[in-house]
Amino acid sequence: MQIRKIFPMVGILLISFLHNQTATSQQSQDQTFGHSIVADTLDALDYHIFLSEIDFNAKTIKATTTIHLVPMIEINRITLELKALIIDSVFVEGIRIVNFWQANELLHIPTQVNYLPADTVEVVVYYGGQPFHEAWGGFHFSGNYAFNLGVGFESDPHNLGKAWFPCVDDFQDRATYDVSVRLPNNLEAICGGLLQSVVDEGNGNSIWHWNIAQPIPTYLASVVVGDYAIVADTFQGQQANIPISIYCRPADTSRVAGTFLHLKEILAIYENRFGPYPFDRVGYAGTAIGAMEHVTNIAFPHASITGTLSSEWLLAHELSHMWFGNKVTCAVAGDMWLNEGWATYCHMFFKHDLYNPDIYRQEMNDNHFDVLKNAHITDGSYLALTDVPTEYTYGTTVYDKGATVVHTLMNYLGEDVFFEAIQAYLQQFAYHHAGNDDMRDFLSEHTGIDLTGFFENWVSTPGTPHYSIDSMQVSQVGNQYESTVYLKQKHKGYDFIGNGNIFEITFFGADWQSFTDTVHLDGVSGSSVKTIDFEPVVAFCDYFDKTADATTDQTIVIHETGEVSFPKPGFRLYVDAIGDSALFRMTHHWAAPDSLKTPVQGLRLSPYRYWQVAGIIPETTSLRGRFFYSNSQALDASLILSEQDSVVVLYRPDAAADWQAVPQSREGLWSIGYVYVENLPVGEYTLAVWDKTIVGLSENKMPAVQEKLLIFPNPADDMMNVFTKELSGSTITICDSSGRTTLTLNLSKSFNQLEVSDWKRGIYMISLLDSEGNIMDRKKVILK
Numbered sequence: 001m002q003i004r005k006i007f008p009m010v011g012i013l014l015i016s017f018l019h020n021q022t023a024t025s026q027q028s029q030d031q032t033f034g035h036s037i038v039a040d041t042l043d044a045l046d047y048h049i050f051l052s053e054i055d056f057n058a059k060t061i062k063a064t065t066t067i068h069l070v071p072m073i074e075i076n077r078i079t080l081e082l083k084a085l086i087i088d089s090v091f092v093e094g095i096r097i098v099n100f101w102q103a104n105e106l107l108h109i110p111t112q113v114n115y116l117p118a119d120t121v122e123v124v125v126y127y128g129g130q131p132f133h134e135a136w137g138g139f140h141f142s143g144n145y146a147f148n149l150g151v152g153f154e155s156d157p158h159n160l161g162k163a164w165f166p167c168v169d170d171f172q173d174r175a176t177y178d179v180s181v182r183l184p185n186n187l188e189a190i191c192g193g194l195l196q197s198v199v200d201e202g203n204g205n206s207i208w209h210w211n212i213a214q215p216i217p218t219y220l221a222s223v224v225v226g227d228y229a230i231v232a233d234t235f236q237g238q239q240a241n242i243p244i245s246i247y248c249r250p251a252d253t254s255r256v257a258g259t260f261l262h263l264k265e266i267l268a269i270y271e272n273r274f275g276p277y278p279f280d281r282v283g284y285a286g287t288a289i290g291a292m293e294h295v296t297n298i299a300f301p302h303a304s305i306t307g308t309l310s311s312e313w314l315l316a317h318e319l320s321h322m323w324f325g326n327k328v329t330c331a332v333a334g335d336m337w338l339n340e341g342w343a344t345y346c347h348m349f350f351k352h353d354l355y356n357p358d359i360y361r362q363e364m365n366d367n368h369f370d371v372l373k374n375a376h377i378t379d380g381s382y383l384a385l386t387d388v389p390t391e392y393t394y395g396t397t398v399y400d401k402g403a404t405v406v407h408t409l410m411n412y413l414g415e416d417v418f419f420e421a422i423q424a425y426l427q428q429f430a431y432h433h434a435g436n437d438d439m440r441d442f443l444s445e446h447t448g449i450d451l452t453g454f455f456e457n458w459v460s461t462p463g464t465p466h467y468s469i470d471s472m473q474v475s476q477v478g479n480q481y482e483s484t485v486y487l488k489q490k491h492k493g494y495d496f497i498g499n500g501n502i503f504e505i506t507f508f509g510a511d512w513q514s515f516t517d518t519v520h521l522d523g524v525s526g527s528s529v530k531t532i533d534f535e536p537v538v539a540f541c542d543y544f545d546k547t548a549d550a551t552t553d554q555t556i557v558i559h560e561t562g563e564v565s566f567p568k569p570g571f572r573l574y575v576d577a578i579g580d581s582a583l584f585r586m587t588h589h590w591a592a593p594d595s596l597k598t599p600v601q602g603l604r605l606s607p608y609r610y611w612q613v614a615g616i617i618p619e620t621t622s623l624r625g626r627f628f629y630s631n632s633q634a635l636d637a638s639l640i641l642s643e644q645d646s647v648v649v650l651y652r653p654d655a656a657a658d659w660q661a662v663p664q665s666r667e668g669l670w671s672i673g674y675v676y677v678e679n680l681p682v683g684e685y686t687l688a689v690w691d692k693t694i695v696g697l698s699e700n701k702m703p704a705v706q707e708k709l710l711i712f713p714n715p716a717d718d719m720m721n722v723f724t725k726e727l728s729g730s731t732i733t734i735c736d737s738s739g740r741t742t743l744t745l746n747l748s749k750s751f752n753q754l755e756v757s758d759w760k761r762g763i764y765m766i767s768l769l770d771s772e773g774n775i776m777d778r779k780k781v782i783l784k
């Protein structure tokens with residue numbers, strides 16, 4: 001299912017839902033308990049639902065549902081789920097039961113004899129009333145149209161088969177369906193499966209009868225009624241010719257062809273990748289709201305039948321559910337990514353085969369960036385893809401992070417192995433449910449690749465793994481180059497370090513020749529040795545975007561001067577001079593930078609992110625950079641806490657070096673703005689803040705503005721911090737008020753902390769000298 005862009009009201013309705021949460025939570029517990037009574041005792045085999053009367057004015061239905069079911073234990077009471085509708089009468093094995101009762105969305109039917117697991121019991125229920133719907137799910141009336149949506153976002157549990165028929169309402173119980181509807185002759189009823197008959201009763205009404213032969217869970221059964229036109233076609237499937245029927249409002253007919261232009265190609269792509277189409281018909285029906293992947297009868301919003309390809313992703317999403325969700329269903333709501341994460345992956349991946357791989361790669365990258373930036377905000381916290389809380393069953397993590405994990409799994413296994421194994425998995429669990437462990441165990445066994453580590457890192461742990469290269473060592477051996485890369489693992493959003501990591505490293509030589517191979521990493525750090533035909537000068541992690549780890553990157557070739565924007569996120573490159581072309585890669589790391597090797601009082605590094613400049617950049621190139629900062633939740637809220645925090649950018653050439661200041665200037669407010677960095681050598685860059693309450697300096701005296709020497713606090717007491725960005729061969733001299741030199745420092749680092757508690761109180765002059773003894777800057781400091 002998919003609501004984004006279709007039903008913008010959901011946010012507002014969610015608020016009113018949260019407002020009522022206290023009142024409903026007790027009820028939910030009763031429902032959950034009530035549901036388990038049903039699911040643990042009964043297995044439904046088939047339903048025959050007959051909607052004998054639909055009143056569009058009163059918004060009511062009258063219906064009869066006949067269920068064949070098998071007890072799972074010995075029972076003397078049959079309990080079914082039914083929401084809002086009122087029972088008229090009940091028959092068990094043809095015998096009328098009068099002492100049934102309804103409570104807490106359950107229908108309890110005492111039986112006259114005990115039934116055993118070997119028995120098949122027929123239950124007939126006559127009922128009616130105004131069916132339930134929430135903002136999205138349930139049974140809706142809309143003018144002369146009525147339709148159901150089989151799950152609700154707000155309902156807990158989400159399953160809403162019970163909104164229109166008595167049932168065993170969960171993701172696991174499967175049954176076949178006959179659905180019949182009596183309607184005036186000018187209206188049509190469209191349900192899942194194949195149309196069996198339309199019988200004219202001769203009184204102005206007809207009965208439409210549909211059948212679904214494959215067993216499906218309740219939430220995938222459907223009914224759509226109203227004034228419909230049909231656009232029909234046939235798809236030549238791998239195993240059979242499959243009828244396609246698209247039902248729409250008569251006025252929408254002319255827009256169907258343009259909207260569904262590539263439907264048969266997309267079907268062929270899915271069959272090729274995931275195996276034969278698993279049902280008897282391909283069907284869509286226009287509805288006021290949607291979209292919902294009911295088996296062979298997708299509820300598709302009228303507004304999405306535009307005549308253009310703007311909703312192609314949506315029809316592809318719902319269609320892919322026939323494999324992911326409908327053929328194999330998530331075992332519980334907490335594993336919903338097995339339906340929705342896979343369908344979200346599919347609605348991007350079909351473009352790989354239909355259009356070209358770059359479109360897919362770009363779309364997955366955009367999605368990945370959005371997940372890293374926003375999923376923990378929209379879903380309230382970092383969530384794993386297991387045991388997702390009910391309010392986030394249909395959230396960003398499940399859909400969008402789920403899709404990035406499928407993408408990563410595809411590349412972890414390799415495309416050929418992945419698709420072959422997924423077809424086997426879908427066959428193994430066909431018309432059944434599966435959970436995360438089922439998928440992990442089946443794929444591990446089938447491929448011979450142990451996926452324990454993968455599922456721990458990517459599925460059962462919140463947040464996202466993060467990979468980086470600390471350094472590379474190269475030594476020549478004969479004509480070849482033995483290259484050792486030192487790897488590091490972190491994890492965004494959660495304290496966890498996993499094993500079984502596999503990702504690609506791409507090595508580049510000075511002439512831009514390249515070599516790509518996978519590396520394996522267990523634990524925090526490790527190394528990998530590759531023998532390469534050329535001498536590598538730089539190595540990149542995941543150059544081809546196959547692993548959705550906590551980095552976003554962009555690589556460009558620079559030919560000319562000018563500006564280049566790197567929006568993922570917030571960096572702009574200024575090319576002031578260029579000789580030979582440069583290969584320039586900017587990586588945004590969504591993980592904390594390594595901490596300062598020598599802590600500096602009052603200086604805090606971002607706990608959240610840093611950037612890395614890498615590439616093959618000739619000396620004739622002159623680059624500047626602009627780094628964006630914002631104390632928004634999605635970026636630097638954990639760094640920039642208040643107006644007392646003054647933002648700077650720090651730099652280090654590699655992981656062996658400590659962070660240091662670089663020439664820079666700032667534009668904007670304390671809370672949002674840009675830091676311009678004057679030179680942009682390769683290395684790492686991070687945001688940091690000086691805490692003014694500790695360093696005691698006014699805004700314009702913050703280190704790392706355009707000054708060469710800064711001393712703080714001033715006046716000083718016990719401790720004096722001496723800060724400069726001029727390191728090469730420079731010294732600092734400190735003279736007392738009589739002009740006597742009390743201390744000379746040869747500088748090896750930017751930050752120098754001096755213990756001055758036992759110095760004589762008074763005024764000192766501190767000078768920064770270059771290697772030839774020239775004064776570059778000079779500051780007066782008071783010790784008090």
Ligand SMILES: [Zn+2]
Nearest residue numbers: 001002340343
């Ligand atoms: Zn979906």
